[in-house]
Amino acid sequence: MLDKGNTNQGYLCGRLFAVLDKIQEEANNQHSIRERYMNSASSTPAAVFSTILNLSNHHVENLKNEGRKIYFEKLKQEIISKIDANGFRPQLDLQDQGRFFIGYYHQRQDFFTKNEDNDNEE
DSSP states (O other): OOOTTOOOHHHHHHHHHHHHHHHHHHHHSOOHHHHHHHHHHHHOHHHHHHHHHHHHHHHHHTOSOHHHHHHHHHHHHHHHTTSOTTOSOSOOOHHHHHHHHHHHHHHHHHHHHHHHHHHHHO
16 A cells, blocks of 8 residues: 655655656556666666656656646655655665565555546546
């Protein structure tokens, strides 16, 4: 289950990566950042996140629904506000690399859960 109170930097990087991946998925119907950057993002976040955050700005512009743009921007801000003010870590140790993947999949699951909830309300 998604832990929005978790401030572990690996977990937060995983959550953020999931958001950026979801933005690209909805904007372009593809997951190329996951294919290109997931391994390096999980081990050396400082080397990757500036690039993929910049890419996400372009992907957000491709979203057709204004509400989704706002939703994703708020979600990015919520997660980034918990990232250490000194920036992304140069490296994550093995435990935090594991937490990265847990954060990634928790966030992805939360997207599916919200979609199911919206489908049930209609």
